[in-house]
Amino acid sequence: MTTFSYVLRDAFRLVTRNITLSFLTLVTTVAVFFLMSCSILFVMNTKHIVAGIENNLVITAYVNKKGTAAEVVADKIGKLDCVDSVRIVTPDKALEILRARLGNQADVLTLLDDNPLPPSVEIKLKNASAVSVVARELLSMEEVEDIVYAGELAKRLEIISRFISKFSFGVLAIALAVGALVVFNTIRIGVYARREEIEIMLLIGATPGFVAFPFVLHGSIISALGALLAGASVFLSYDRVVGALKASMPFLNFMTDRAVVMDLWLLLVGGGLTVGWICSWLAVSKFVRQAMRPH
Amino acid sequence: MTTFSYVLRDAFRLVTRNITLSFLTLVTTVAVFFLMSCSILFVMNTKHIVAGIENNLVITAYVNKKGTAAEVVADKIGKLDCVDSVRIVTPDKALEILRARLGNQADVLTLLDDNPLPPSVEIKLKNASAVSVVARELLSMEEVEDIVYAGELAKRLEIISRFISKFSFGVLAIALAVGALVVFNTIRIGVYARREEIEIMLLIGATPGFVAFPFVLHGSIISALGALLAGASVFLSYDRVVGALKASMPFLNFMTDRAVVMDLWLLLVGGGLTVGWICSWLAVSKFVRQAMRPH
Amino acid sequence: MEIKIENVIKQFPPDILALRNINITIPQGDFVYLVGPTGSGKTTLMRLITREVVPTKGRVLVGGTDLRKLGMTDIAYYRREIGVVFQDFRLLSHLTAYENLTFVQEAIGMPKDLIEERTNEILDKMGLWRRRFLYPEQLSGGEQQRLAIARATINCPSILLADEPTGNLDLQTAEAIMKILLSINAMGTTVVVATHNQYIVDEFRQRVISLRGGRVVRDERKGRFEINDDF
């Protein structure tokens, strides 16, 4: 009991005694975790935006004029999982569009004996990767005469999306490494600064665990607190920042789900605690073992 | 002379004596500077890509059929600075395009007594912000009957481009702050770890400058070396990374100018040196002044 | 616990022979002066017993256990049975005088009220009561030394090693300290005192082990301080 209360007090002393130093470390940790969450949110938003663009992907299928061909196609395709919605464009509608395009010379179209334009079905997809599947499906239907879709754009978006997934892992890995390094470094230098004390404590019968524990606690507290504060500032400012971005770029589809940011926050604190604990332990245990080694 | 050589040796000793510690600090600095240059390059590439898209911006101006109206407009507009190139689309060409669009029902167009389509001029711009200027200019010409341009897209690109400029400052500022903090922190803790030595040196007659200098040198060296190594790894890997990206995303217009990366490298090292110098000086000078204060 | 040092040679790199074939047995409850000129190996001998130093050859047995065989945690528990007054005090500079004393008691898990009581008592006995909230660097040399002695004795160790415990003290205080050490010894604790202080050795006569160049040159019950012990 007394032992445990000593450990707590000593960890507390480690934090408070060199308040400037602890503060600096904390600020660094906050900055690192802040950068980290910013990168994560950036990646998440980019994915969200790309997904938004993908949602507007449309395949136009021209069908033959026989009876209800358009309805049949729309029905069949509409049942696919990856399809968001379908819309039928009748020949009349198509002609209307052409007429609008020809402007004041559109009268020429009245000379057509029959509407030569085919009916078509516009299919909205849920994501870019579905394009080729749906396209193949459409082509296999006898009702479909031709299909037109932004094949290039679809492919591009798919590639970018996949790349961002990879990139996000990279950013996370680097940020995590830097965060861990900063904590490890701080604790290591802190241990080094108190090397004499550690040696003395070990000499007067303190167990290695007892000596190491305050440092481990110190590292974990600073790291977790850093993550907490970084998360808090992100959480509190996210809505406002996204609001401002949305106001100037309403055409981009930002992520506005607070729950996701909240999850990120929790994840951050958990990660901070774990990283702090592991790093401090690594930093201090080797040193203690070394100090126990006899001459 | 002897003094200076001592200072150099002591700075060297600071680096080598706790080689693990110096190494850790260095790795942290490298990581920070690496993240920093990655952000900068990311921003530069995004701007480059946006600029590439802007380059493909086109305004179509429909002109009246009188004589050489198209040539006159093309001539006048072609002289503007912000215009990249102009191309005249004759009515025949326009009809051809329409015919292609109507497919096997295109015969209907042979019924037209006269080509109803107006001639037009396609104007390629250098950047999105020029769109409204050119548009206004075109509308003021009596030869021009109507203009069509991707107004929304142009505006969006302009906003995104401006936002990225702002964002790049933000990223740079945060990265710089974190870098400075890490260096400051390291030196501060290093000073703290050697507080006894510093006190003793001052007691036996070393001047404050003499005591502080090795620390300042140490901080500058680590920081500059960190920037150097980060710059080197960026410089050496940039071509390969961009090559890989280009291969999978050939439609994006990546920056491939090595000179820019080289400039960035130099900037980084200079920045690292300056930041290291200032931070170490701040870290050590206050401490030395404090140690000189009498009881 | 009996201390048995058997055929111990200690060589520090590269070629400093601090101890050359030492054979000493100190039964539980003995009081031993360790004398000898500077650099003769007194401190090294004590550090063998705390296992700060392991012998290059030979072995050190305390209470029948070869110290070399102890694991890290074992050593911590073993050291709690030994009180040491280090030649350079080794006080914890981030703790006040009061905290330096409570720390060692907390480390072995003593109850809080007992700690408080014993600490106050010993601070008073050592004349440090008015200095209890000062940090070591704010204490005079003699005050630091007394604090180091207080720390070493507060846990009633089985073995007490005191390396030059009166080097910074005036005669009166030195005498008072010696009386404290003797009373601790009377309660059954083995006490080993390394010293250059002739007055103390002659005043309170006990077993004297004299070192010279890392060898035992004299081992005498109720011995005196001889002039060549220090030349």
Next chain:
Amino acid sequence: MEIKIENVIKQFPPDILALRNINITIPQGDFVYLVGPTGSGKTTLMRLITREVVPTKGRVLVGGTDLRKLGMTDIAYYRREIGVVFQDFRLLSHLTAYENLTFVQEAIGMPKDLIEERTNEILDKMGLWRRRFLYPEQLSGGEQQRLAIARATINCPSILLADEPTGNLDLQTAEAIMKILLSINAMGTTVVVATHNQYIVDEFRQRVISLRGGRVVRDERKGRFEINDDF
């Protein structure tokens, strides 16, 4: 440089009166023993002269200059004229014995070959030649003390302050050290030695200033060590 301590009172927070109205004049070339029981203010008095401590009241003049008026760099240059053997040695733990000596000479910009020569000479004189590549923590207590003395004297200071310079030394070595201090004094250096060592004070008789509870209770030319100097 004459040392003049005028009406000095030093109070440490909260209420520790370490010095109470001290008036001492030490002319250039004097040799002074500072005696008194532990905690009587000897070290504090010396720290007035190095300007580690400034008086709560009164002033300290060295060579006519009020130490309180010196700027940071002035103090550094002033301290180069003072050699100090600190009670706790204060050796630089990251430097070897050899480097501890060269450092102070480099700090004042002496030429390299002279440094080497003088360092080797004094290492030999202090019996530390074979230990020159060891770090302070690898030296015995007496060896550290001799290294501290070597460092304080190597720059031929105008004033030499030695706080308990023989506390960890055997009699023979202590005598040798005293002879060195006397020979330095003979060359015109003011020497102030704080000590509890009766034998030394009586053997080499010089001016004795005796402190007690922060007051000067005796100031005698060719004085002896009196029994109540240490009680």
